[in-house]
Amino acid sequence: MAVQVVRYLQDDAPAWGVVHDRRVAPLSGHWPSTADFVRGGLDAAWASTAAEATLNLDRLQLLSPVTSDRQFVCQGTNYATHVRESGMDPDAIPFNTLFTKAPSCLTSAHADVVRPAHVRLLDYEVELGLVMRRALTAPVTVEPDQLHEYLAGVTVVNDLSARDVQLPQAQFYKGKSYRGFGPTGPFLLLLSPAEWRRWPELRLRLHVNGQPRQDSYAGDMIFQPHRTLSELSALHDMQPGDLIATGTPAGCAARAPGKLVMWVMRHLLSDGAKWRLFIQKGQRNPAYLQPNDVVTASIRTDDGSLDLGEQRNRIVAP
Structure with missing residues (x-):
């Protein structure tokens, strides 16, 4: 049975616990980072019982289950x-698009997110996050039934993106790494080997002010987790606790223009004019996030047996 792990603030210090029906059983170990927890706390989490749950989940100040000392690797254009x-x-x-976000952008699943003053096209992207269990320091071929050997668990990620920085400047890292642009959690869900085989059934949903925007299954991924782990192992060292965000489904605020507009922009406009037009049109698109908007994001199977919890983040002005 999957285990819901939370990281929370207790007496002004981070602590770890296991959720049992809206109650939390504190774990006694001291694990400053996600890497420390993955290396030393997984057995304690699996052994936790409901009888040990002494805290009310709804009264805890939750933190990101992935600490900011970890790597934050992302996939782009990975959902059909x-x-x-x-x-x-x-x-x-033809290829798996890989990039990074600054881990300093990680924040709580319930934190307010500041939209920087110069950003006008703030977009959302609900994503399935994979948290590493084993280090990858040499090329390996990961098979589909080996995910439990390499991954500790899964979590919800919202890959918030300033499209008016990311696209005109061609800088994914810069447009996606402002502080607070990586709400993560609330849970780190630990899965058994059999449960890992159900990852395609995980359903990703995102709402803005209660309005549905994104709704799709993880099985829509083009480059599946075992392929991405194999590819990463050949080019980039990964360590326990590192985070991989696996891409987002349809429903983002940013959309491609029609074929005629694309032709005009490509052949008749300079790059500067093209992006000025993109930003002007985007500012008339009500789907982009505004201050006081509330974004909720969740990932779970339809039967509820695998539940990564729900994020609730309010967008605020600086």
Whole structure:
């Protein structure tokens, strides 16, 4: 049975616990980082019982289960539905798009998120986050049934993105790394080997002010977790506790323009004019996030047996 782990603030210090039906059983170990917890706390989490749950989950100040000393690696254009809405053909995606976000952008699943003063096109992206269990320091081939050997668990990630920085400047890192642009959690869900095989059934949902925006299953991924782990192992060292955000489905605020507009922009406009037009049009799009908007994001299977919890983040002005 999957285990819901939380990291929370207790007596002004971070602590770890296991959720049992809206109650939390504190874990006695001292694990300053997610890496420390993965290396030394997994057995204690699996052994936790409901009888030890002495805290009310709803009264705790939750923290990101991934600490800011970990790497934050991301995949782009990895859901067929999102690729289509971006004006591309999923069958013509030749490679796995990989980039990083600054781990300093990690924040709580319930924290307010500041939209920087210069950002006007703030977008959302609910994503399934994979948390590393084993270090990857040399090329390996990870098979689909080996995920439990390499991954400790899964979590909810919202890859918030300043499109008016990311796209005109062609800088994914810069446009996605402002402080607070990585709400993560609330739970780090530990899975058994059998439960890992159910990852395609995980359903990703995101709402803005109660309005549905994104709703898709993880099985829509183009480059699945075992393929991404194999590829990363050949080019980039990964350590326990590191986070991989695996891409987002359709429903983002940013959309590709029509074919005629694309032709005009490509052939008749300079790059500067093209991006000025993009930003002007985007500012008329009500789907982009505004101060006081509330974003909720959740990931769970339809039967509820695998539940990563729900985020609730309010967008605020600086």
